[in-house]
Amino acid sequence: MNKRRRFPLAAAPFILWTAVFVAVPLIYILCMSFMRRADTWGVEASFTLESYQKLLDPNYLSVFGRSLWLAVLTTLLTLLIGYPFAYFTAGLPAKKRSLALMLVIVPFWTNSLVRIYGWMILLRGQGVVNSLLAALGLIDAPLKLLYNFGAVLVGMVYALIPFMILSVYNAVAKLDPALIEAARDLGAGRWRAFWTITVPMTRAGIMAGCVLVFIPSIGLFFISDLLGGSKTMLLGNLIRDALLTARNWPLGAALSVVMMAATLLVIGGYRRLSGEKSLEGIV
Numbered sequence: 001m002n003k004r005r006r007f008p009l010a011a012a013p014f015i016l017w018t019a020v021f022v023a024v025p026l027i028y029i030l031c032m033s034f035m036r037r038a039d040t041w042g043v044e045a046s047f048t049l050e051s052y053q054k055l056l057d058p059n060y061l062s063v064f065g066r067s068l069w070l071a072v073l074t075t076l077l078t079l080l081i082g083y084p085f086a087y088f089t090a091g092l093p094a095k096k097r098s099l100a101l102m103l104v105i106v107p108f109w110t111n112s113l114v115r116i117y118g119w120m121i122l123l124r125g126q127g128v129v130n131s132l133l134a135a136l137g138l139i140d141a142p143l144k145l146l147y148n149f150g151a152v153l154v155g156m157v158y159a160l161i162p163f164m165i166l167s168v169y170n171a172v173a174k175l176d177p178a179l180i181e182a183a184r185d186l187g188a189g190r191w192r193a194f195w196t197i198t199v200p201m202t203r204a205g206i207m208a209g210c211v212l213v214f215i216p217s218i219g220l221f222f223i224s225d226l227l228g229g230s231k232t233m234l235l236g237n238l239i240r241d242a243l244l245t246a247r248n249w250p251l252g253a254a255l256s257v258v259m260m261a262a263t264l265l266v267i268g269g270y271r272r273l274s275g276e277k278s279l280e281g282i283v
Contacts, residue, residue: 082164171205
């Protein structure tokens with residue numbers, strides 16, 4: 001009885017923090033998305049679906065499609081690169097494994113903008129990549145590696161691949177080697193044991209990594225700004241421009257609601273496919 005009485009008091013700080021910094025801002029954004037843009041500045045407190053109707057414009061729909069396509073490609077590439085790295089890292093000796101994991105974590109110690117500026121130096125017309133290709137005689141003129149969709153994709157994969165590696169590594173490290181040995185003893189080859197034992201047993205880590213990569217790749221507008229220029233407009237860029245440049249707060253709020261809805265759908269799909277009732281696997 002005493003524990004039950006003390007529980008609400010112990011949970012009060014968490015409930016207060018959630019209400020002030022999560023619930024209130026979300027409700028505020030949702031309400032603002034149904035308001036009208038004022039003629040001068042701010043919003044008018046009158047109900048309207050004008051902002052959501054604007055989202056049906058073909059220009060906005062193309063941005064939604066491009067953002068979704070980029071998020072899917074980023075997730076697939078990080079999985080194709082990150083899974084083998086995490087798999088082989090888990091099989092390394094303790095010292096080498098710690099070194100490999102440290103190399104994955106070290107980029108987090110540096111500001112993301114600084115690291116993306118590094119990619120601008122590598123990919124620009126007179127950058128390292130073009131200079132190296134020219135020195136090897138492979139090209140006669142600099143390639144246009146910067147300010148396009150491909151450059152944004154490279155930046156997204158680079159920025160988000162640690163989330164995939166760490167999620168998959170956590171699942172692979174918990175895998176019981178005896179299961180693989182049993183499959184080999186029963187006649188399964190190395191690849192068959194991998195696809196029938198290792199991959200299904202690490203599905204939770206794969207799905208958690210996909211969620212952790214897919215969700216932020218929709219809204220990381222600074223990467224598309226630096227590596228894509230004005231040619232690659234994504235959903236995050238639209239929200240930033242609507243709020244800060246056009247000062248159309250209801251439209252920016254409506255775009256934010258769409259992004260939050262997409263995030264909830266992805267999380268719901270993760271819970272349904274993984275069978276997890278909580279979000280412990282991705283937090």
